[in-house]
Amino acid sequence: MAQQPQQSTTSTPVELTVKPRPGQLTFDAPRRGKPPRHLADFDMAGRREFLAEMGHQPFRAGQLSRHYFDRFATAPEDMTDLPAAGREELVSQALPTLLTTVRSLEADQGDTVKNVHRCFDGATVESVLMRYTHRVTMCISSQAGCGMNCPFCATGQAGLTRNLSTAEMVEQVVQGARMLRGGRVGRAEQEPLRISNIVFMGMGEALANYKASIGAIHRLIDPSPEGLGISARGITMSTVGLVPGIRKFTQEKLPVTLALSLHAPDDELRDELIPINTRWKVDEALDAAYDYYQATGRRVSIEYALIRDINDHGWRADLLGEKLNARGGGWVHVNPIPLNPTPGSKWTASRPGVEQNFVERLRAHGIPTTVRDTRGSDIDGACGQLAATV
Numbered sequence: 001m002a003q004q005p006q007q008s009t010t011s012t013p014v015e016l017t018v019k020p021r022p023g024q025l026t027f028d029a030p031r032r033g034k035p036p037r038h039l040a041d042f043d044m045a046g047r048r049e050f051l052a053e054m055g056h057q058p059f060r061a062g063q064l065s066r067h068y069f070d071r072f073a074t075a076p077e078d079m080t081d082l083p084a085a086g087r088e089e090l091v092s093q094a095l096p097t098l099l100t101t102v103r104s105l106e107a108d109q110g111d112t113v114k115n116v117h118r119c120f121d122g123a124t125v126e127s128v129l130m131r132y133t134h135r136v137t138m139c140i141s142s143q144a145g146c147g148m149n150c151p152f153c154a155t156g157q158a159g160l161t162r163n164l165s166t167a168e169m170v171e172q173v174v175q176g177a178r179m180l181r182g183g184r185v186g187r188a189e190q191e192p193l194r195i196s197n198i199v200f201m202g203m204g205e206a207l208a209n210y211k212a213s214i215g216a217i218h219r220l221i222d223p224s225p226e227g228l229g230i231s232a233r234g235i236t237m238s239t240v241g242l243v244p245g246i247r248k249f250t251q252e253k254l255p256v257t258l259a260l261s262l263h264a265p266d267d268e269l270r271d272e273l274i275p276i277n278t279r280w281k282v283d284e285a286l287d288a289a290y291d292y293y294q295a296t297g298r299r300v301s302i303e304y305a306l307i308r309d310i311n312d313h314g315w316r317a318d319l320l321g322e323k324l325n326a327r328g329g330g331w332v333h334v335n336p337i338p339l340n341p342t343p344g345s346k347w348t349a350s351r352p353g354v355e356q357n358f359v360e361r362l363r364a365h366g367i368p369t370t371v372r373d374t375r376g377s378d379i380d381g382a383c384g385q386l387a388a389t390v
């Protein structure tokens with residue numbers, strides 16, 4: 001069963017985000033307001049300082065962290081190891097409500113759940129939980145909206161509202177973990193599972209919100225009670241090709257997978273499909289991705305949404321294969337993704353035979369290629385659809 005929608009607690013009206021002109025990139029979020037600070041914004045040392053600043057005992061950081069990161073608890077009545085006097089105030093200051101779930105939609109017999117969350121300022125963001133036989137993948141948002149303006153993407157067309165805080169990203173995962181633990185994802189007879197994989201492929205370009213996204217990765221992978229203790233190898237950082245961001249991320253030397261949304265191997269088409277390509281070209285993005293592989297040993301994923309008659313030609317598969325092989329072998333694999341049509345869009349998925357041909361031509365170049373499934377496409381929870389029907 002999906003979580004029942006809760007009533008929003010915010011009375012702040014939603015500001016309208018200005019829609020971008022075609023090709024316009026937005027790096028600076030127009031909305032400056034910040035969500036309340038939260039325990040998950042900080043590492044353990046920062047949590048102690050945060051609590052001390054508010055007049056609380058710094059050692060409460062450990063207790064609160066165990067409640068939040070181990071037990072996914074946020075209700076004061078569940079924290080009986082904290083003194084009753086002042087408990088409510090402590091918890092409301094350290095763990096303020098950041099996201100209120102206003103809508104939950106199910107697909108795939110309940111194995112896929114999309115949650116729509118309302119933030120403190122009325123902005124909405126989305127996360128998707130996908131349950132498979134032995135793993136659970138969660139797709140989270142890093143920004144409200146997105147400034148990268150890819151013309152085939154519903155999120156990009158709506159524009160960028162603001163960056164999410166570290167805690168707002170972590171809270172999406174904690175809410176998902178709580179749903180899983182409560183048996184609210186999948187069927188009753190299925191064994192409970194933990195979240196094993198996180199992909200930063202929801203709303204937003206995570207590398208454009210760099211500091212908060214790196215903070216979130218640390219909260220996800222740090223061992224309990226500092227973080228959620230999810231394996232870094234289960235995390236995928238997705239980018240549309242922000243080359244300076246990829247280079248900076250490489251320096252972090254985290255064993256996280258990098259996914260580069262390429263969608264075209266030639267600049268002429270990519271300039272049109274992915275406006276960021278007007279700043280950093282295909283070869284620069286591929287060089288940065290290759291260097292990421294060299295520094296981390298993690299094989300890079302190239303994401304390629306197959307769009308009918310736009311980028312699905314055999315010669316483009318060959319060109320992609322050649323460009324990847326020119327940089328070395330075994331460093332990359334390609335995920336062609338059938339495009340999820342969004343309402344009113346001229347962009348649509350490739351014909352099945354064309355998709356198969358594209359895959360075979362890449363394989364003929366020795367490139368490991370796997371067509372990605374499009375879980376959740378009937379609830380607009382697949383890539384490029386997250387702002388389609390909020």
Ligand code: SF4
Pocket residue numbers: 146147148149150153154155156157202203204205240384
């Ligand atoms: S495809 Fe990704 S980067 Fe492009 S607009 Fe959509 S969310 Fe942003």
